Amino acid sequence: MASRAPVRFPGSGGPGVNKHLSPRSARSDSMGERRRVSAWSEDGGARAGGDPGGGGGRLVPLLRGIFHVEKTSCDVSLTSSRLLWSPIRPDTPGSSKVQAQPQEASIELKDIFSVKLKRRRLAGQEKGGTLLGLTIFVCIRKGHKLKEKAIDFHNLSEDFCDIWHRQLKEILNGFPNRPKCLKVIINPHSHKGEAPNVYYRHVAPLFKLADIQAHVTETNYKGHALTLLKECELQEYDGIVCVGGDGTVSEVVHGLLLRAQMDAGKTVNGNLSPVRAPLPLGIIPSGTTDVLAYSLHGIKHPVTAALHIIMGNIQPVDACTFSTEDKLLRFGFSSMFGFGGRSLALAEKHRWMPSSQRRDFAVIKTLASLKPDSCELSFLPISSQQLPFHHKRKHEDSLPEDKDEWKHIGGELLNVSIMAIPCLCSMAPGGLAPNTRLNDGTMELIIVRNTSRPEFVKHLKRYATQKNQFDFPFVETHLVKEVKLCPQNTQNGNGFYEHTELSEDLHPWNIDGDLLEASSEVHVRLHPELINLYGSNIEELDEAKATCNCL
Numbered sequence: 001m002a003s004r005a006p007v008r009f010p011g012s013g014g015p016g017v018n019k020h021l022s023p024r025s026a027r028s029d030s031m032g033e034r035r036r037v038s039a040w041s042e043d044g045g046a047r048a049g050g051d052p053g054g055g056g057g058r059l060v061p062l063l064r065g066i067f068h069v070e071k072t073s074c075d076v077s078l079t080s081s082r083l084l085w086s087p088i089r090p091d092t093p094g095s096s097k098v099q100a101q102p103q104e105a106s107i108e109l110k111d112i113f114s115v116k117l118k119r120r121r122l123a124g125q126e127k128g129g130t131l132l133g134l135t136i137f138v139c140i141r142k143g144h145k146l147k148e149k150a151i152d153f154h155n156l157s158e159d160f161c162d163i164w165h166r167q168l169k170e171i172l173n174g175f176p177n178r179p180k181c182l183k184v185i186i187n188p189h190s191h192k193g194e195a196p197n198v199y200y201r202h203v204a205p206l207f208k209l210a211d212i213q214a215h216v217t218e219t220n221y222k223g224h225a226l227t228l229l230k231e232c233e234l235q236e237y238d239g240i241v242c243v244g245g246d247g248t249v250s251e252v253v254h255g256l257l258l259r260a261q262m263d264a265g266k267t268v269n270g271n272l273s274p275v276r277a278p279l280p281l282g283i284i285p286s287g288t289t290d291v292l293a294y295s296l297h298g299i300k301h302p303v304t305a306a307l308h309i310i311m312g313n314i315q316p317v318d319a320c321t322f323s324t325e326d327k328l329l330r331f332g333f334s335s336m337f338g339f340g341g342r343s344l345a346l347a348e349k350h351r352w353m354p355s356s357q358r359r360d361f362a363v364i365k366t367l368a369s370l371k372p373d374s375c376e377l378s379f380l381p382i383s384s385q386q387l388p389f390h391h392k393r394k395h396e397d398s399l400p401e402d403k404d405e406w407k408h409i410g411g412e413l414l415n416v417s418i419m420a421i422p423c424l425c426s427m428a429p430g431g432l433a434p435n436t437r438l439n440d441g442t443m444e445l446i447i448v449r450n451t452s453r454p455e456f457v458k459h460l461k462r463y464a465t466q467k468n469q470f471d472f473p474f475v476e477t478h479l480v481k482e483v484k485l486c487p488q489n490t491q492n493g494n495g496f497y498e499h500t501e502l503s504e505d506l507h508p509w510n511i512d513g514d515l516l517e518a519s520s521e522v523h524v525r526l527h528p529e530l531i532n533l534y535g536s537n538i539e540e541l542d543e544a545k546a547t548c549n550c551l
């Protein structure tokens, strides 16, 4: 017997149901063939196998039969890459009328995430019931949003539906990266206690539909996720899912990357060359700002996040290490020092306030006592050789050619942002760092020098508009690989630390929305594609529209 060629499923493309008028390569079956199930090979022989050409433009049915779709009797074919159906037109003997081509619809198999036998059941009945056919669950994309759609294929024959069900399941099981078992970590306090509700209402039913086992832990204290990730048997899982706001995501990312270093036997110190995270991480946005989820999915939408996980859409993302000379402080994606760090420190002191009020209160209060930090800042710009293609034309001339050359800046700085991801959020839809991308091997360094309060406010307000927020004489941006920042004068004299009760020697950093206090120089290094996140490259998706707005 000839051996079966493996079925290959091509990668990405536009999901959804396609309806188009086209001549069918396969002839519609007559109603008399209703119970006949054929599995066609390339040479027409009946076998339940794959298409060695992987689709390759030719429609080679693996299965073909008749179902009712939307109350119309349809000729349905399953090829190795698509499910196609078109209405059956009965022959009218003697009619000379030329019949219009039947409207054909199809879905790509890679867009299907579940197939279930559909049964009519009485209320409360869990098993059995009269078979009605199959329901196919498809992931459809509308802009950045992903949605589920169910399509019913009715046929009352158990044997017939069973063959289709098994064949479709086998195909779905062959898709890479689709998780079967996940560890889910929920912060029950995120966004006024909404996170569990978001998970159980919007995400858990989709995981169940996709036959994903989810082992859920609700955290009991700050640091619980970190402890959990240090101790749990990661090999049991295909991925980790975090349900919470930026602070929780930051803790989980740090925990997952720390665990990777432990497992690799690495000494975790300031010079660490980190290994990659062992498992992909899914982020279900349930906080107030949700910068990471927004940057990853282009939208703050738990169902979109869940469907990226279910579909196994993997996006490698650059991450940073934040360290002192001898100690690793943190893994993360973005940081702010100065105004951004102080306002977070102040917000954390007022956790009893509702989160949106807390943030506004902290920003206003920090603006009221706005003052610069005296800093020594060094950075290693990326060279013109390392410049990602999307920046090439604008930046090439201003960069060092190919050798590493540290640059130094000293003085009074109001804010320093160092970001490896664009940090999209509702307050800054274009991103806090619009010139970097999720995995382009660069961090954007944004330095805001001392200026008057009204000018600084003007700069901040621009983030919410289309205008260039960096177009001020006191702002400069660089694409960098490393940054060292050392505050010079820890005594600020106006009592700011009295508000926050921070020690005078400690400087607040905002790292991915989580507060970190450091007393000495912090060294930030970029590590390309250190972690896989469930999501897609929205920048590539928007590429056609996007224009580089680098300074």
Ligand SMILES: Nc1ncnc2c1ncn2[C@@H]1O[C@H](COP(=O)(O)OP(=O)(O)OP(=O)(O)O)[C@@H](O)[C@H]1O
Binding pocket: 187, 188, 189, 190, 191, 192, 219, 220, 221, 222, 223, 224, 244, 245, 246, 247, 248, 249, 251, 286, 287, 288, 289, 290, 355, 513, 514
């Ligand atoms: N059970 C818990 N009790 C107290 N704190 C927790 C618990 N679980 C996690 N945390 C911590 O709570 C902090 C804030 O969490 P998170 O950012 O998810 O919520 P949020 O502040 O409501 O959201 P956002 O930051 O978007 O406003 C994180 O630093 C996290 O480590």
